[in-house]
Every structure is written in C-alpha cells, then in structure tokens.
Amino acid sequence: MDQRRSMVRAAAAALALALPLAMAGCGDSNNSSGDATKLRVLDYYNNEPDKGVYTKVLNDCASKNGVTIQREAVPGDTLIQKVLQQSSSRTLPDVLMLDNPDLQQIAATGALSPVTDYGLNADGVVPGVVAASTYKGKVYGLQPVTNTIGLFYNKDILAAAGVQPPTTWAELRTAAKKLTKGKQYGIGFSAPANYEGTWQFLPFMWSNGGDEKNIATPQVAEALQLWVDLLKDGSASKSVLNWTQADVADQFKAGNAAMMVNGPWQFPLLNENTALxxxxxxxxAPKAGGTSVAPLGGETWTIPNTGNKDKQKNAAKIVKCLNSDENELLLAKERQTVPTKLSLQDQFVADQPSMKAFSTLVKDARARTGELGADWPKAATKIYTGVQKALTGGAAPLKALQEAQNG
Structure with a gap:
C-alpha cells in the first residue's frame, strides 16, 4: 500500500470472502482470446503526479517489448471491488497492481499466476518486500519501490530547545514534553480507527516484540502505554484520534508539531514551506541499542490468470521491465519511495540523501502480511480498535487490547 492513501478499505475483507467463487472461472476469461500484443493494465495511481510517471514508464516498457497497453487507474479504496467485479465478469486485466497487503488474499483465490512461472524472481530484493508478495511459498508479484515511516523533526525548533532527535522511547517522551508549549505540540501522529492508525502504531508494537497473532500481551500494551502517556502529558493533541497522516503533515508544516511520525510521500508538501x-x-526504539522495526508499504505488480497464455507471457515482460534497475531508481526518485533491490540502495541514497533514513529502515522493515497472510485485515482491525479504546480512556492498554483480541 502506498501510505499516502488513508487505507480506509473496511469492505475489502468482506469482498474477499466472495472472491474464491468469483475467481473460480478465471481460466475462461474474456481475455483468453484476442491480440496478445494488446494488454490491459489496472492500478490505483489515479492522481496526476502518480499517473504521469507511471504512464511514462508503462508506455516505455510496452514500446520496448512490442506491445501496447490500455491503462485504467481507479481510486485506491475501489481497487479490490473492481477486481471482484472483473473476476466475476471474467474480464481481469493482463497486468494488475495491488497494494502489497492485498496480494495474499487475491493470490489465495487462484486469480494470480506466480511470476516465477515466467522466469522472473525476487533475488536481491528487501526480504520484507518479498514476504509481502509471497503466498504459500510462491512469489506472485514484483514490487519496484517501497516506503515506510520515520520520525520527522523540525531542526530549528529542536535546536532552539536544546533537544537532540530521540533514539529511545524515554528520550521521545522527554523531548516531546520539552517541545510542547503554547499551540505547539511536541509530536504528531495519526491514530484514527482504521488501517492508517494500525500502520502508524506498528513500529512501536513490533519494535517492542509485539506480535499481530496475539495483541493482548505486555509487549503490545507497553507500546500502547507510550501513546497514552504522550496524550496524557499533553505532548500530542487529542486530535490524533481523527488525524490522517496528511493532517499530521499539515500540522508539522505549519509549525504546530515539533516532531511527527510520517512517510517520505510528504516531502513535496513540506518543501512548499521554504522556511521549514x-x-x-x-x-x-524501546531502549538504547534496540532496532526500530517499521512496516513496509508500496504496490506489487502481478500477472492475473486470464486464460490467454501469450498475453500472460507479455504481461510478465511488463512486470519485469517495471522492476528493472533503471525503473526502480526512476520511480523511487519521482515518487519519494525506496528501490526494493538492496544493490541499488547506496546509489539511490547518494542521489537522494533526504531518503537515507527510509533506505535504512526498509532493510529491516516487515511485511504486514508476513505472519498472517490473508488474515491480516482482521488483525489490523483488532489493533486499531484496541488503540482507540485506550487512547479515548475506555480502558487501560492491556485490557483494551484483550477486549479487541477477543472481540
């Protein structure tokens, strides 16, 4: 998933329940006949910046491989429903982009073909990215770029307060307190009751040894207690319960938050303020010397089982081209993301030094579906439910998590 979107797709899990039946006849797709050099592509890059760069790259890949493409871009929160509709009518596209935590639930239906069937592989790719595109031991997608979240800080505000960027939870709480004054909060983050809230909480949960298989543990409760304490201290606004990541970025850009948890897709917005x-x-991390474990975002490109083997072979060429070294570097630069091939990291950071922290983070970052696969949405819902209950004072962290786990 590209985290610049709100991740509000509560209906996706319910729709997935119907997918296996709908996908059962994919081999008889309307795509099973026709010109194999004409490919349909479906993605959710429907705003101009994204659509522009991907249109260029897709067209270049098509030209290099002797095919033409018909591209359809839809809003992110409608993609799964679109896939369901197309599978039901047997009109799946030839190349399908998926938010990476959605891949496993779609692969489970039989709608996708393993990319390894076409001589493609994910060798040398960030391990967490490979895990996100793998289902039952087979790789079903290749992801050219990825993203994650880090801690942004206002250099001028921290310098004036004599505060160094925090590296531990204790330092974070102390720094946030010291940086809070007047209308300025020490830190901003996004904690709404949706997948976006879960995404932002995961680095705290995972870095403390928490596990999505069972969130009712002392490790997850300790991470949640940190968020509760930041609100109790007044270091974070109570509005975090409703803020999207875009809202948090607006607050940081305006100087209303000295630090924030967010991702590199906010760079263009922040850079509009030249005084920032x-x-x-x-x-x-929880303690000195600990490792910060962040979640991986981004989109993976797949080859649906349309029934037209020649089209599927040509679709594989497009997927391979999208994941070439040249295109990984281009897409990463244009979209404020990170190449997924480890061999490209040094070159990328040398060219894009502002991405150094994110390049470092993705090496140890985790796929959200790494443990639970297609059941991840259920766990994500439990996480944000427990977080919300604790932050609103409905229950102490451990009790809130126990109720969410058992709910």
Missing part, C-alpha cells in the same frame, strides 16, 4: 528545515530519523 527538517530531517528524518528512525522511529525511536
């Missing part, structure tokens, strides 16, 4: 001097570091 900021930098990014990994989200603090």
């Amino acid at each position: 001097h900021y930098d990014v570091v990994p989200i603090p």
Whole structure:
C-alpha cells in the first residue's frame, strides 16, 4: 500500500470472502482470446503526479517489448471491488497492481499466476518486500519501490530547545514534553480507527516484540502505554484520534508539531514551506541499542490468470521491465519511495540523501502480511480498535487490547 492513501478499505475483507467463487472461472476469461500484443493494465495511481510517471514508464516498457497497453487507474479504496467485479465478469486485466497487503488474499483465490512461472524472481530484493508478495511459498508479484515511516523533526525548533532527535522511547517522551508549549505540540501522529492508525502504531508494537497473532500481551500494551502517556502529558493533541497522516503533515508544516511520525510521500508538501528545515530519523526504539522495526508499504505488480497464455507471457515482460534497475531508481526518485533491490540502495541514497533514513529502515522493515497472510485485515482491525479504546480512556492498554483480541 502506498501510505499516502488513508487505507480506509473496511469492505475489502468482506469482498474477499466472495472472491474464491468469483475467481473460480478465471481460466475462461474474456481475455483468453484476442491480440496478445494488446494488454490491459489496472492500478490505483489515479492522481496526476502518480499517473504521469507511471504512464511514462508503462508506455516505455510496452514500446520496448512490442506491445501496447490500455491503462485504467481507479481510486485506491475501489481497487479490490473492481477486481471482484472483473473476476466475476471474467474480464481481469493482463497486468494488475495491488497494494502489497492485498496480494495474499487475491493470490489465495487462484486469480494470480506466480511470476516465477515466467522466469522472473525476487533475488536481491528487501526480504520484507518479498514476504509481502509471497503466498504459500510462491512469489506472485514484483514490487519496484517501497516506503515506510520515520520520525520527522523540525531542526530549528529542536535546536532552539536544546533537544537532540530521540533514539529511545524515554528520550521521545522527554523531548516531546520539552517541545510542547503554547499551540505547539511536541509530536504528531495519526491514530484514527482504521488501517492508517494500525500502520502508524506498528513500529512501536513490533519494535517492542509485539506480535499481530496475539495483541493482548505486555509487549503490545507497553507500546500502547507510550501513546497514552504522550496524550496524557499533553505532548500530542487529542486530535490524533481523527488525524490522517496528511493532517499530521499539515500540522508539522505549519509549525504546530515539533516532531511527527510520517512517510517520505510528504516531502513535496513540506518543501512548499521554504522556511521549514527538517530531517528524518528512525522511529525511536524501546531502549538504547534496540532496532526500530517499521512496516513496509508500496504496490506489487502481478500477472492475473486470464486464460490467454501469450498475453500472460507479455504481461510478465511488463512486470519485469517495471522492476528493472533503471525503473526502480526512476520511480523511487519521482515518487519519494525506496528501490526494493538492496544493490541499488547506496546509489539511490547518494542521489537522494533526504531518503537515507527510509533506505535504512526498509532493510529491516516487515511485511504486514508476513505472519498472517490473508488474515491480516482482521488483525489490523483488532489493533486499531484496541488503540482507540485506550487512547479515548475506555480502558487501560492491556485490557483494551484483550477486549479487541477477543472481540
């Protein structure tokens, strides 16, 4: 998933329940006949910046491989429904982009063909990215770029307060307190009751040894207690319960938050304020010497089972081209993301030094579906439900998590 979107797709899990039946006849798709050099592509890059760069790259890939493409871009929160509709009518596209946590539930239906069937592989790719595109031991998608979240800080505000960027939870709480004054909060983050809230909480949960298989543990409760304490201290606005990541970025840009948890897709917005001097570091770990474990975002490109083997072979060429070294570097630069091939990291950071923290983070970052696969949405819902209950004072962290886990 590209985290610049709100991730509000509560209906996706319910729709997925109907997918296996709908997908059962995919081999008889309307695509099973026709000109194999004419491919249909479906993605959710429907705003101009994204659509522009991907249109260029897709067209270049098509030209290099002797095919033409018909591209359809839909809003992110409608993609799964679109896939369901197309599978039901047997009109799946030849190349399908998926938010990476959605891949496993779609692969489970039989709608996708393993990319390894076409001589493609994910060798040398960030391990967490490979895990996100793998279902039952087979790789079903290739992801050219990825993203994650880090801790942004206002260099001028921290310098004036004599505060160093925090590296531990204790330092984070102390720094946030010291940086809070007047209308300025020490830190901003996004904690709404949706997948976006879960995404932002995961670095704290995972870095403390928490696990999505069972969130009712002392490790997850301790992470949630940190968020509760930041609100109780007044270091974070109670509005975080409703803020999207875009809202948090607006607050940071305006100087109303000295630090924030967010992703590199906010760079263009922040850079509109030329008076804003900021930098990014990994989200603090629980204790000194600990590792910050962040979640991986981004989209993976797949080859649906349309029934037309020649089209599927040509679709594989497009997927391969999208994941070439040249295109990974281009897409990463244009979209404020990180190439997924480890061999490209040094070159990328040398060219894009502002992405250094994120390049470091993705190496140890985790796929959200790494443990639970297609059941991830259920766990994500439990997480944000427990977080909301604790932050609103409905229950102490451990009790809130127990109720969410058992709910």
